[in-house]
Amino acid sequence: MREEDLEVALKVVIVGNGGVGKSSMIQRYCKGTFTRDYKKTIGVDFLERQIEVDGEEVRLMLWDTAGQEEFDAITKAYYRGAQACVLAFSTTDRDSFEAAHSWKLKVENECGEIPTVIVQNKIDLIDQSVVNPEEAELLARALGCRLVRTSVKEDLNVSAVFRHLAQRCLAELRDPREEDCAPEDYFSVRPPAMHHNALSISAFSPSHASKNHNGTIVLQPHKHKKKKNVLRNACRIL
């Protein structure tokens, strides 16, 4: 297989307290469905979706992790090798908002700093909100992440979360020094660190290849080619 035939696959972990809407979010994004039933996730679950970002095919592998602490030992093993993270809390659950810091640390311990979006879900229940808008913005600023307010129920902003992460990761692959400086991005975002010892191959032509200090092979994009699937760094879970 030639390098120009490769395609990007990104592993994304979804974390946050139980009941904030993590499973609902990936069901909505990957299957277009929503249910009012609450079935707590036992351990981890997995769904995927392919999207096109800036002319590149990107396969998003979404790992839904259990929010309950009793599953921490299991779920953290699945964080390994993740290249991006969705950290969710609920508009109607104060504890989930206050736990955001510790979720960020748990992921950081396994993955280093990876592109992360803070999601305030259930924004359709804003009249029952227990988190004021300034607090949420301060949290995102403190964690160095973008804040996106979503309603999985109403299908509001869900796609934007994953598209933003895919764009961040692609930008990193093209230029590892590149920071997220989109004009609409209000919050500063620190450059992500790749998983230690992980060799990542991006979906680009071999004409301008370079190897960065993380061992990542970074190649320039090659347009107009049909690409085949390659899992970037995604099957390294133990």
Ligand SMILES: Nc1nc2c(ncn2[C@@H]2O[C@H](COP(=O)(O)OP(=O)(O)OP(=O)(O)O)[C@@H](O)[C@H]2O)c(=O)[nH]1
């Ligand atoms: N009103 C409203 N309810 C939502 C929304 N998203 C999810 N829910 C509901 O919230 C409940 C919990 O959703 P889940 O997706 O199971 O939550 P989870 O974070 O995966 O929970 P764990 O598996 O325990 O970690 C379900 O009853 C959903 O229907 C939303 O945007 N608005």
